Amino acid sequence: xxxxxxxxxxxxxxxxxxxxxxxxxxxxxxxxxxxxxxxxxxxxxxxxxxxxxxxxxxxxxxxxxxxxxxxxxxxxxxxxxxxxxxxxxxxxxxxxxxxxxxxxxxxxxxxxxxxxxxxxxxxxxxxxxxxxxxxxxxxxxxxxxxxxxxxxxxxxxxxxxxxxxxxxxxxxxxxxxxxxxxxxxxxxxxxxxxxxxxxxxxxxxxxxxxxxxxxxxxxx
Amino acid sequence: xxxxxxxxxxxxxxxxxxxxxxxxxxxxxxxxxxxxxxxxxxxxxxxxxxxxxxxxxxxxxxxxxxxxxxxxxxxxxxxxxxxxxxxxxxxxxxxxxxxxxxxxxxxxxxxxxxxxxxxxxxxxxxxxxxxxxxxxxxxxxxxxxxxxxxxxxxxxxxxxxxxxxxxxxxxxxxxxxxxxxxxxxxxxxxxxxxxxxxxxxxxxxxxxxxxxxxxxxxxxxxxxxxxxxxxxxxxxxxxxxx
Numbered sequence: 001x002x003x004x005x006x007x008x009x010x011x012x013x014x015x016x017x018x019x020x021x022x023x024x025x026x027x028x029x030x031x032x033x034x035x036x037x038x039x040x041x042x043x044x045x046x047x048x049x050x051x052x053x054x055x056x057x058x059x060x061x062x063x064x065x066x067x068x069x070x071x072x073x074x075x076x077x078x079x080x081x082x083x084x085x086x087x088x089x090x091x092x093x094x095x096x097x098x099x100x101x102x103x104x105x106x107x108x109x110x111x112x113x114x115x116x117x118x119x120x121x122x123x124x125x126x127x128x129x130x131x132x133x134x135x136x137x138x139x140x141x142x143x144x145x146x147x148x149x150x151x152x153x154x155x156x157x158x159x160x161x162x163x164x165x166x167x168x169x170x171x172x173x174x175x176x177x178x179x180x181x182x183x184x185x186x187x188x189x190x191x192x193x194x195x196x197x198x199x200x201x202x203x204x205x206x207x208x209x210x211x212x213x214x215x216x217x218x219x220x
Numbered sequence: 221x222x223x224x225x226x227x228x229x230x231x232x233x234x235x236x237x238x239x240x241x242x243x244x245x246x247x248x249x250x251x252x253x254x255x256x257x258x259x260x261x262x263x264x265x266x267x268x269x270x271x272x273x274x275x276x277x278x279x280x281x282x283x284x285x286x287x288x289x290x291x292x293x294x295x296x297x298x299x300x301x302x303x304x305x306x307x308x309x310x311x312x313x314x315x316x317x318x319x320x321x322x323x324x325x326x327x328x329x330x331x332x333x334x335x336x337x338x339x340x341x342x343x344x345x346x347x348x349x350x351x352x353x354x355x356x357x358x359x360x361x362x363x364x365x366x367x368x369x370x371x372x373x374x375x376x377x378x379x380x381x382x383x384x385x386x387x388x389x390x391x392x393x394x395x396x397x398x399x400x401x402x403x404x405x406x407x408x409x410x411x412x413x414x415x416x417x418x419x420x421x422x423x424x425x426x427x428x429x430x431x432x433x434x435x436x437x438x439x440x441x442x443x444x445x446x447x448x449x450x451x452x453x454x455x456x457x458x459x460x461x462x
Contacts, residue, residue, distance in 0.1 A: 070390060071388065169375070187269075187272060187275075187349065188349040189275070189349060
């Protein structure tokens with residue numbers, strides 16, 4: 001295990017953690033909408049939300065590369081205010097967010113669907129507004145789904161490869177994550193370093209699975 | 221029984237797998253088509269960074285002919301005893317160039333500018349293994365610019381990927397081969413690195429037959445690659461002929 005492998009591991013955990021924090025609010029909102037709201041086009045919305053789960057990650061990555069590239073619609077606007085995304089750590093976070101979003105949203109949705117709607121009804125009769133019902137009743141009762149979703153999303157973000165290598169590249173010390181690092185180290189003939197990363201990835205996976213099992217057990 | 225299997229196997233038209241350096245891909249597509257018409261043999265191209273191809277060959281991938289973009293990667297295959305002795309030749313040559321998007325207004329006229337503010341991100345083949353990246357790094361090392369330029373480098377698995385990044389305007393500049401720049405009107409050459417003045421980074425493409433079942437057919441195609449029809453294609457694509 002070298003300083004380089006530890007630096008890659010630290011960077012990846014930091015990026016995955018950031019991505020998970022940033023993805024939670026929109027994923028919770030989406031999960032809630034899918035669990036509690038009915039509206040025309042809901043099936044379509046549901047499909048679009050789940051798309052990155054089924055689409056090959058490199059395909060999502062290419063879409064992101066186009067969107068955030070200097071000539072892409074978002075990239076052009078960001079470039080105008082001096083923000084560069086492509087081939088930077090920001091691209092790593094965005095790739096991780098997009099890929100883990102459906103997992104988190106689906107888990108949140110399942111958590112909210114398990115909340116008995118009578119509690120929400122009681123809160124309403126006691127005079128609580130819909131935002132207060134959400135924050136004081138629904139979300140706390142759905143916490144298991146939210147935490148499970150966060151762990152799931154974090155784990156998925158840790159292993160993200162396809163979208164990341166497309167939109168963030170594999171710049172050593174800047175955008176190189178665990179999964180991308182394993183690939184590029186083998187590709188550049190430094191397989192022995194790659195094994196160090198495999199070991200770290202295995203430890204992280206073990207911890208994530210253990211934690212998620214512990215969460216689901218302790219809540220029952 | 222064995223004879224029957226052998227006869228059936230021989231009755232199948234030979235298909236050759238040629239592992240070809242990414243920068244040679246376009247030329248080989250054309251030559252392979254010619255060869256199919258001329259000799260009736262189908263060439264399947266396995267395109268990639270020469271380092272990737274060399275590794276595949278060392279691991280026993282079914283390649284019949286290896287066209288590498290540098291001697292380093294051919295040596296990798298040679299060390300693993302995968303080459304048919306006596307078949308290694310230098311096929312064509314190329315030169316490094318620094319390219320920018322065709323619409324770029326950045327001032328980039330000398331190698332020193334790569335270290336300056338005109339370039340924030342520079343696309344290259346991965347500088348420790350992909351031939352175009354290795355040549356580029358050696359060039360910048362000799363000019364004592366590498367330590368300043370390397371933090372800006374965005375490494376790619378093949379030179380063509382680096383070319384595309386410049387083409388699409390995702391980076392400010394890139395180090396590729398002259399032939400790549402010729403093939404893409406969306407990029408323009410900012411700095412040329414002529415081989416005559418920079419013999420240490422003169423790009424040569426070695427070719428060799430890989431041990432296996434198709435050695436005679438692979439030898440024949442290698443001979444064709446050195447013949448007048450193939451050389452005409454290489455020349456038209458901008459390759460130098462040794």
